[in-house]
Amino acid sequence: MPHTPFVLKLAPHFSLTKPSTQKSTAGFKRKNQLIMGRQPCCDKVGVKKGPWTPEEDIILVSYIQEHGPGNWRAVPTKTGLLRCSKSCRLRWTNYLRPGIKRGNFTENEEKMIIHLQALLGNRWAAIASYLPQRTDNDIKNYWNTHLKKKLKKLQGNGGYSRDGVSAKSTYQISRGQWERKLQTDIHMAKKALSDALSPEKSSGSAEFEPFNGTGTGTTSYAKPSGYASSTENIAKLLKGWMRNPLKMADSSEEGTDPIKEDKNSKEMDEGVQSVLGFESLDSAISDISQSMSPEASLSQYESKPNLNAQTQLSLLEEWLFDEGVNQGKDYQLCDLALDENVNFF
């Protein structure tokens, strides 16, 4: 029984490029690997591992283009991909999904991650819900490879003092309170994100920068792999799917020009605002952090985000959104994280 229930429709301009090297995958025969009956998700036999090839990406994207994301269990069977459902979902959510911004993290994003990590700990999915253009995997990797070191370095400089403005006293909070608020926020953000990314009702995601196949997003990747460059083709494929490919055409070839970075950052912020439904990114963050304050009342959890929240910025928020990053406040941030029993390292 052939497993070709959908027709692979490729854009005319779609061309295959050199697949990534695959050391970890044996030479599978795609045919004759069909297993009748129910197929376990990660059946070790006949499941391909390792890097995805452009061909596989195309198949996956085409399938999702047709059926939408979800029902991952059925994806390998219906596409004939020799991948487990998990792998398919991961590939989609972390790499192929439209709206993903690739490339260097902006300063704002960096600050948000630091801030949110201090609040949430290593709950990358929750953190990612506030950065809709970034995946949890991306954020996690960025944290592990960049931010951990950065913060460690800041601590190592000796400027870190736990006696400064005591974050502990400032942020003496009820964990229960802010966690509850956090759950609400995260739920809202996820819902908004889900709505925004849904092909059926993606009008709200127009601010999103579409997936940029150059592997650069709005800024350039330091080390674009051969395969990464090939994703341009996938982007082209996706282009037709995106309802509002506003900035796709002109978003390539942008380097790390600070001016452009600022512009891009602004765009990102707008995207975040749009998706999260917050008036401003600052208010979004402030809204989270407000719940950390002792004054945070439970009643406000049900209310809309405080549009005047910016006026209630704490020292932390001031640091996070101050144009010039003050190192002294950096240390306070670390202080907060430590006081919150969140392990940075």
Place this chain on the structure above:
DNA sequence: AATCCCGACAACCGCGTCCTG
């Protein structure tokens, strides 16, 4: 030029949670 080392990132694995019958 060859080798080693390390950073960056994609992908996998295992576990927890949610959902459905």
Place this chain on the structure above:
DNA sequence: GCAGGACGCGGTTGTCGGGAT
């Protein structure tokens, strides 16, 4: 209420490329 499947999340690993020696 329970069991099993599906899905999501976070930690970890594997691979690749670039720089240093």
